[in-house]
Amino acid sequence: MNTNISSADRFVRFVLFVAAITLFVFDIITGWLAYLLIGVGTVFLLTSLLSFCPIYRLFGWNTHKKKA
Numbered sequence: 001m002n003t004n005i006s007s008a009d010r011f012v013r014f015v016l017f018v019a020a021i022t023l024f025v026f027d028i029i030t031g032w033l034a035y036l037l038i039g040v041g042t043v044f045l046l047t048s049l050l051s052f053c054p055i056y057r058l059f060g061w062n063t064h065k066k067k068a
Contacts, residue, residue, distance in 0.1 A: 003051040006063040013048040017041040 005013075020041030023029045029037060047053045056062065 001050070001052050003064045004056045004062045005047065005051045005053055006065065009063045010048045010051060013044040017045040017048070020044075 020037045024034050024038055051064070
């Protein structure tokens, strides 16, 4: 599994995860939308920790710059 997510991309994904959890904990969002947002946020967290996004690979995208 090759890295295909840059540090900036990882940071944005982590911030989105934290935002989703915060909205859920403070009951700003509820119901099915809350669970959907938590699910998407969890996927963002996992891809951020692994530095790999399967969707990026599917489309051939790569934001990670390899050092020469």
